[in-house]
Amino acid sequence: MLGQLHDPDLHLLRLFVTVVEAGGFSAAQGVSGLSQPTISQRMAQLEARLGYRLCSRGKRGFHLTEKGLLLLEAARGLLLSIEQFRQQANGVAGRLLGTVRVGMAENQDATVSLQLASAINRFREREESVQLELISAPPAELERLLLEQRLDYAISYFSGNQAAFDYQPLFEERQRLYCGKEHPLFGTLHVTREQLLEADQVRHPYRFLKGGEPFQSRRSMAVAEQIESVLTFILSGRHIGYLPCHCAASWERQGLLRALDPTLDFVVPFTLARHRAQAPGEAQLAFAQDLLAVFG
Structure with a gap:
């Protein structure tokens, strides 16, 4: 015993x-x-x-x-x-100490990266000796790390179904439906809704549906969780799929991607999430304040 x-x-x-x-x-x-x-x-x-x-x-x-x-x-x-x-x-000595562990969704827009950098700069102006850890991962992995309390915060789009989490809004990301240069719809002048419904669409296992959005075709023989994998399927010319507009922009300029129907765009809310059972210390609270101030 x-x-x-x-x-x-x-x-x-x-x-x-x-x-x-x-x-x-x-x-x-x-x-x-x-x-x-x-x-x-x-x-x-x-x-x-x-x-x-x-x-x-x-x-x-x-x-x-x-x-x-x-x-x-x-x-x-x-x-x-x-x-x-x-x-x-x-926190007794008046100096922020310890470690702040933050998870971040992959493939962020440059403006988001700059805002996060600004929040870090703002935090470093405080009286602190804190080790900051930034981890990039897909949303499902970030949820798992939060549930295991291996992260203090995570910045991503979430299903919102985790009762154990608190969510605070940060920014939004626009997603659009695309096809690749080798796809039959790439050169079609007027793409109809029926043609889109018959196209093979990359399925995102984590993507949540609200009010019938985003658009879902009748066929899906491709599954991908990470944006790079979705992009690869679309570039193959065999599948259509959603991508963040900022990720598709350079490929569009090269003539390798085409936006199919902007009326089918949808907006993904990105939030700052934390586990309610994980009591934040002074360093965690201060970093969250700086994040919210910059993104707010």
């Missing part, structure tokens, strides 16, 4: 939470940076310290025991309390 709690115990508990959130020992390797034998050995150490079994691995896959589920809840509460204490202690 666990007596006094020491630093090695905290490391083991953090690893236990990581293994559970990753979905098993093998999946936790990339997240923890440890080999599977090392993870197994350390989990065995934690079980020995506690005096009971935490999880089982077998043909049915990885799953927690009843005691493992109870420990998971307790460990998450403990680690959250430690993080809150660390953030509060860091």
